[in-house]
Amino acid sequence: MAQNNIRGVLSPVLTPFNADYSVARDAFLAHCRALVQCNVGLAVFGTNSEANSLSLAEKRELLDMLVENGISPQRLKPGTGACALPDAIELSRHATELGAAGVLMLPPFYYKGVSDEGLFRYYAGVIDTIANPALRVYLYHIPQVTQVGISMGLIERLLRAFPENIAGIKDSSGDWDNTQAMLTRFQPQGFDVFAGSESFLLRTLQGGGVGCITATGNVNAAQIAALADTWQNADAAAQQAQLDTVRGIFQKLPMIPAMKAAIADQTGSADWSIVRPPLVELDAEQQRQLKAGLADIGFKVNQPARAAT
Amino acid sequence: MAQNNIRGVLSPVLTPFNADYSVARDAFLAHCRALVQCNVGLAVFGTNSEANSLSLAEKRELLDMLVENGISPQRLKPGTGACALPDAIELSRHATELGAAGVLMLPPFYYKGVSDEGLFRYYAGVIDTIANPALRVYLYHIPQVTQVGISMGLIERLLRAFPENIAGIKDSSGDWDNTQAMLTRFQPQGFDVFAGSESFLLRTLQGGGVGCITATGNVNAAQIAALADTWQNADAAAQQAQLDTVRGIFQKLPMIPAMKAAIADQTGSADWSIVRPPLVELDAEQQRQLKAGLADIGFKVNQPARAAT
Numbered sequence: 001m002a003q004n005n006i007r008g009v010l011s012p013v014l015t016p017f018n019a020d021y022s023v024a025r026d027a028f029l030a031h032c033r034a035l036v037q038c039n040v041g042l043a044v045f046g047t048n049s050e051a052n053s054l055s056l057a058e059k060r061e062l063l064d065m066l067v068e069n070g071i072s073p074q075r076l077k078p079g080t081g082a083c084a085l086p087d088a089i090e091l092s093r094h095a096t097e098l099g100a101a102g103v104l105m106l107p108p109f110y111y112k113g114v115s116d117e118g119l120f121r122y123y124a125g126v127i128d129t130i131a132n133p134a135l136r137v138y139l140y141h142i143p144q145v146t147q148v149g150i151s152m153g154l155i156e157r158l159l160r161a162f163p164e165n166i167a168g169i170k171d172s173s174g175d176w177d178n179t180q181a182m183l184t185r186f187q188p189q190g191f192d193v194f195a196g197s198e199s200f201l202l203r204t205l206q207g208g209g210v211g212c213i214t215a216t217g218n219v220n221a222a223q224i225a226a227l228a229d230t231w232q233n234a235d236a237a238a239q240q241a242q243l244d245t246v247r248g249i250f251q252k253l254p255m256i257p258a259m260k261a262a263i264a265d266q267t268g269s270a271d272w273s274i275v276r277p278p279l280v281e282l283d284a285e286q287q288r289q290l291k292a293g294l295a296d297i298g299f300k301v302n303q304p305a306r307a308a309t
Numbered sequence: 310m311a312q313n314n315i316r317g318v319l320s321p322v323l324t325p326f327n328a329d330y331s332v333a334r335d336a337f338l339a340h341c342r343a344l345v346q347c348n349v350g351l352a353v354f355g356t357n358s359e360a361n362s363l364s365l366a367e368k369r370e371l372l373d374m375l376v377e378n379g380i381s382p383q384r385l386k387p388g389t390g391a392c393a394l395p396d397a398i399e400l401s402r403h404a405t406e407l408g409a410a411g412v413l414m415l416p417p418f419y420y421k422g423v424s425d426e427g428l429f430r431y432y433a434g435v436i437d438t439i440a441n442p443a444l445r446v447y448l449y450h451i452p453q454v455t456q457v458g459i460s461m462g463l464i465e466r467l468l469r470a471f472p473e474n475i476a477g478i479k480d481s482s483g484d485w486d487n488t489q490a491m492l493t494r495f496q497p498q499g500f501d502v503f504a505g506s507e508s509f510l511l512r513t514l515q516g517g518g519v520g521c522i523t524a525t526g527n528v529n530a531a532q533i534a535a536l537a538d539t540w541q542n543a544d545a546a547a548q549q550a551q552l553d554t555v556r557g558i559f560q561k562l563p564m565i566p567a568m569k570a571a572i573a574d575q576t577g578s579a580d581w582s583i584v585r586p587p588l589v590e591l592d593a594e595q596q597r598q599l600k601a602g603l604a605d606i607g608f609k610v611n612q613p614a615r616a617a618t
Contacts, residue, residue, distance in 0.1 A: 021434070054395075055395040057395075084364050086366075109419065110361035114588065117589050118586050276394055280427045
């Protein structure tokens with residue numbers, strides 16, 4: 001099993017756009033740097049990154065740009081899964097050659113009702129073609145979006161076939177029983193289980209898992225990272241409760257536009273609220289609701305963590 | 310409203326692969342030629358083409374290859390919809406510049422529960438960016454796969470905003486009431502309604518629609534095209550019943566591998582049965598069932614149509 005893998009808290013990094021929908025590269029780089037400073041890893045090109053709204057060429061170029069500008073590849077775990085096997089191969093290979101700590105791979109999500117055999121062939125196709133022991137594949141289970149899940153049987157088969165390359169999973173099912181089952185069955189083999197959000201962070205760490213990959217890591221980075229660091233402290237449950245309160249405010253709204261709106265508001269850069277179609281930005285009433293909710297708890301985007309007790 | 314649009318029967322052309330999953334270009338060209346000879350138009354890169362399992366570069370190159378080899382662009386209506394707006398723009402623009410009769414556009418299908426406003430912005434983004442009156446957009450409604458549908462309100466709004474570019478729809482919902490509603494409400498405005506399969510071909514033509522875009526057009530091309538030509542003849546219902554019988558045999562199995570298996574069997578080219586992951590080819594029992602079913606009715610792939618009565 002792979003050693004020295006990336007662990008702790010990662011964020012599917014929001015992708016800022018300009019008014020013409022091109023990627024706002026400087027804002028993206030600055031946001032990545034801020035997250036790294038908060039000890040949050042960069043799962044760029046996740047669901048909350050609008051990754052599937054980006055072209056393959058854009059994703060390649062952004063990865064290059066981050067590394068050229070001094071972001072350590074060891075803090076990068078880009079999303080590379082795609083409907084088309086050649087796309088998944090190209091981006092996974094590129095990320096691995098750049099030295100990325102891993103890749104987070106959606107299953108192909110166009111066809112529904114596909115078999116585990118077909119999904120096995122997809123992941124095997126990526127791993128066999130790249131044929132690089134440095135490739136660390138993290139499976140991405142988010143069935144409510146993809147409608148195509150990663151079953152226990154598929155994980156078992158992949159781990160048996162590719163023990164060097166299959167490194168773990170992000171479980172975004174929101175189903176604790178599923179996360180628990182993975183923790184029990186696969187974590188002891190060194191298959192790293194990440195909760196799909198900080199809502200299950202404490203429970204995941206208590207259950208032997210390694211962290212979470214969470215949307216809210218974009219806006220509440222330091223606090224979430226602090227819990228991952230101090231989860232054995234006496235105040236862990238209180239920390240978890242505070243994280244839940246913040247998340248609850250964002251979760252009442254469409255998450256991606258809400259997080260972008262909060263950053264736009266705090267930075268004074270209105271462009272930060274731009275999303276690519278098919279998403280739409282918050283309307284005025286939603287913005288009001290968000291602002292009021294965050295003001296109520298005195299929340300600021302990515303404020304430093306309180307000192308651990 | 311656009312004139313001289315492509316009508317009648319089209320097929321989402323199956324994409325043959327080699328053992329290494331590369332596209333079998335010669336077999337693809339030969340299959341396209343055979344369909345055109347049967348008077349079936351080429352909706353290459355549809356659901357049954359495994360289009361979302363192909364990279365953008367592969368699709369561009371295949372379009373070029375077909376046109377370079379003498380396929381008339383006026384017989385082409387490639388699928389160009391994609392999750393990423395830049396991808397949809399690039400392929401739609403390329404097809405339009407090649408002179409394609411139209412493009413068939415899926416909505417972006419990763420995010421679920423998106424708004425009509427977001428979908429409108431997506432289609433508007435393609436049309437406004439390409440800014441070419443030769444662009445003919447056919448919407449593609451296949452909610453059981455995409456989980457993202459094209460509503461009546463969205464069609465109305467798009468038609469009002471882009472009367473030159475919005476040319477019609479493929480309704481693959483399998484819901485006749487929906488097709489009927491589109492025929493009544495939009496076909497009189499010159500918005501061409503295609504049934505999503507030949508199952509509704511006769512009813513669609515009787516209702517004022519213009520044809521169908523159907524998977525089985527890959528294997529039963531001439532017969533389906535014959536009904537579109539002679540639907541006002543006395544034997545139309547009998548023709549429809551025969552089409553339904555053939556389709557019924559394929560439909561009992563996973564359609565894409567079943568059609569590929571039938572072509573592999575008839576041409577003696579075993580590679581024709583290869584599908585890209587996440588699809589899998591028919592197993593031995595499924596192959597036996599297909600062969601027996603087709604033998605029972607004396608079916609041969611793309612045999613010439615019987616003379617119209």
